[in-house]
Amino acid sequence: MANQYYDQVSNPILKSSLAIWRNYPSLYRLVGSYCVQCQKSFYPKRLVCPFCHHRELLDKRFSGKGKIVNVEQNNIPQITVIGYRNLTARYMAIIQLIEGPFTIGELVDVGGIKPQAGMPVYSELRRLARDSNQTWQYGIKFIIRDVSNEA
Amino acid sequence: MNEKLPAIIGVGCTINPGEPHIDKGFKDLIVEASYAAIDNAHISPKQIDGAVFSYTGEGEVGYGGIAPTLVDALGLSPLPAFTDSANCASAHAAFMQGCDMVESGNYDTVLVAGFGKMTDVIPFENYMLLSSDSLFDYRLGYSHIDSFLLGTEYFAKHHINKDIQYQSLLAVAMSARNYGKYNPEAKYFDKISNYYDLKSLPALGCTLASGEGASAIILTKSVKARRKNKVVVHGRSWLSTSHYVGHRYSDQQIMNNQSKAVSDLAEGLPLKIACNRAYKQANLRPTDIDTVQVYDQLVNQFIALEATGICPIGTAPMFYINGEANVNGKCPVNTDGGNIGRGFASGAASLYGIIELYRQLTNTQQGLKIQNPVHHALSTFMGGYYADAGAVILSKMDGDD
Numbered sequence: 072m073a074n075q076y077y078d079q080v081s082n083p084i085l086k087s088s089l090a091i092w093r094n095y096p097s098l099y100r101l102v103g104s105y106c107v108q109c110q111k112s113f114y115p116k117r118l119v120c121p122f123c124h125h126r127e128l129l130d131k132r133f134s135g136k137g138k139i140v141n142v143e144q145n146n147i148p149q150i151t152v153i154g155y156r157n158l159t160a161r162y163m164a165i166i167q168l169i170e171g172p173f174t175i176g177e178l179v180d181v182g183g184i185k186p187q188a189g190m191p192v193y194s195e196l197r198r199l200a201r202d203s204n205q206t207w208q209y210g211i212k213f214i215i216r217d218v219s220n221e222a
Numbered sequence: 223m224n225e226k227l228p229a230i231i232g233v234g235c236t237i238n239p240g241e242p243h244i245d246k247g248f249k250d251l252i253v254e255a256s257y258a259a260i261d262n263a264h265i266s267p268k269q270i271d272g273a274v275f276s277y278t279g280e281g282e283v284g285y286g287g288i289a290p291t292l293v294d295a296l297g298l299s300p301l302p303a304f305t306d307s308a309n310c311a312s313a314h315a316a317f318m319q320g321c322d323m324v325e326s327g328n329y330d331t332v333l334v335a336g337f338g339k340m341t342d343v344i345p346f347e348n349y350m351l352l353s354s355d356s357l358f359d360y361r362l363g364y365s366h367i368d369s370f371l372l373g374t375e376y377f378a379k380h381h382i383n384k385d386i387q388y389q390s391l392l393a394v395a396m397s398a399r400n401y402g403k404y405n406p407e408a409k410y411f412d413k414i415s416n417y418y419d420l421k422s423l424p425a426l427g428c429t430l431a432s433g434e435g436a437s438a439i440i441l442t443k444s445v446k447a448r449r450k451n452k453v454v455v456h457g458r459s460w461l462s463t464s465h466y467v468g469h470r471y472s473d474q475q476i477m478n479n480q481s482k483a484v485s486d487l488a489e490g491l492p493l494k495i496a497c498n499r500a501y502k503q504a505n506l507r508p509t510d511i512d513t514v515q516v517y518d519q520l521v522n523q524f525i526a527l528e529a530t531g532i533c534p535i536g537t538a539p540m541f542y543i544n545g546e547a548n549v550n551g552k553c554p555v556n557t558d559g560g561n562i563g564r565g566f567a568s569g570a571a572s573l574y575g576i577i578e579l580y581r582q583l584t585n586t587q588q589g590l591k592i593q594n595p596v597h598h599a600l601s602t603f604m605g606g607y608y609a610d611a612g613a614v615i616l617s618k619m620d621g622d623d
């Protein structure tokens with residue numbers, strides 16, 4: 072993970088680390104929620120089920136397995152202002168987790184492959200940009216890998 | 223015609239919203255635009271008994287609660303005034319509220335004004351690029367721009383070949399600059415563009431021109447708007463869904479069972495619903511619309527045009543290539559130049575479009591005049607990536623004098 076972004080500027084948005092701390096399970100372990108009544112799964116977590124409006128939602132940790140639904144390569148230097156100065160060409164994708172929810176994620180370690188819709192992906196915890204207090208932030212990203220037969 | 227309908231009686235804006243104006247602050251901009259609208263309406267400032275202001279949010283001026291600051295700057299204190307924020311569509315949100323105020327009967331004459339002022343706040347660009355849910359997208363490096371780039375799945379979804387993609391984007395970029403060339407308020411006023419230069423630009427020149435400016439509209443009750451060529455707000459609708467674009471792919475998660483169709487980023491389903499509600503309110507159909515304003519950038523003008531029903535799904539690129547969006551076309555689009563050719567001043571942006579439609583309806587356009595008669599005009603806009611969607615139908619009515 073250290074080989075990714077070796078020298079990033081901090082994200083100049085001044086945000087308290089409390090919001091991150093409060094959401095560690097979701098941001099670091101892909102914990103979302105599911106509705107006890109209608110069994111629908113959600114990521115990010117929800118407080119109310121939008122389908123049946125039931126309010127008893129329990130935590131659910133997703134497997135991290137999924138597939139690409141839509142993907143683009145962002146080469147626009149403007150994204151440098153949000154902390155990715157050294158890596159302006161990045162693949163951002165909509166991922167459907169095998170449990171159902173659609174999430175947003177960056178594809179990493181892509182190598183020579185051209186990411187396309189339908190490719191299997193697997194989640195990993197990776198380094199993000201530095202926070203405003205200079206500490207590294209971490210979050211879920213995705214690698215292209217078929218783990219459907221792996222435990 | 224319902225006499226309670228709100229009517230537009232005056233419009234005003236600052237010029238060239240496609241460039242920063244470092245010699246002017248947000249107060250300068252809003253005062254200039256608002257008093258242009260007051261003069262245009264031939265009213266006294268004292269007649270204004272309510273106001274709604276828009277800007278893109280706290281990131282723009284560093285604090286909330288800006289209404290009293292603006293009321294004071296305008297010399298209108300004390301006044302009931304409110305503030306609306308909905309990213310790029312902030313001014314549409316304010317316009318909706320202004321209409322509601324007039325229609326409620328509690329206000330006679332309402333000022334709706336928005337501003338965009340990005341260079342006074344250093345992290346403005348960061349905040350503007352948010353336009354998302356922040357913790358689960360922006361924090362991961364996903365910005366507003368990524369939504370637009372993912373939106374190019376439009377081409378794949380509708381099997382639009384590379385040549386049509388290329389030709390249609392060039393047509394959009396050139397159309398916007400051509401309209402801008404004749405509009406003295408536009409970024410590209412008096413500038414000549416050529417295809418050779420466009421081909422070297424990112425997205426072939428289909429990127430909005432971000433800048434600073436303010437725009438204002440005076441609303442009153444239709445029955446009070448005694449003038450020739452009265453313009454009423456015939457239909458309007460507003461929809462808020464979700465900023466998290468992952469939800470757009472989930473069957474019905476944000477559309478409340480209104481449609482079995484999943485609204486991916488190649489489709490403007492929230493805007494389609496807003497347009498259909500506005501059509502229903504005005505008892506009109508897409509074929510009745512004589513000119514339209516859409517949020518133009520990358521492929522979004524195609525998505526938005528199809529959401530209005532003016533183009534069948536998958537045909538908007540050919541609509542542009544065939545010249546139907548031109549001033550002599552079937553339904554001229556963004557005749558002031560739009561985000562690309564006129565310029566885009568965030569919190570003021572969408573009112574510029576409504577102002578252009580009002581002027582085309584009253585034959586007071588600054589730039590190119592639409593060649594066919596204009597009776598009904600549709601303004602659409604989105605905040606975030608269809609997180610908010612607004613549709614406004616303006617119609618020309620026979621006046622009293």
Ligand SMILES: [Zn+2]
Nearest residue numbers: 106109120123
């Ligand atoms: Zn439920």
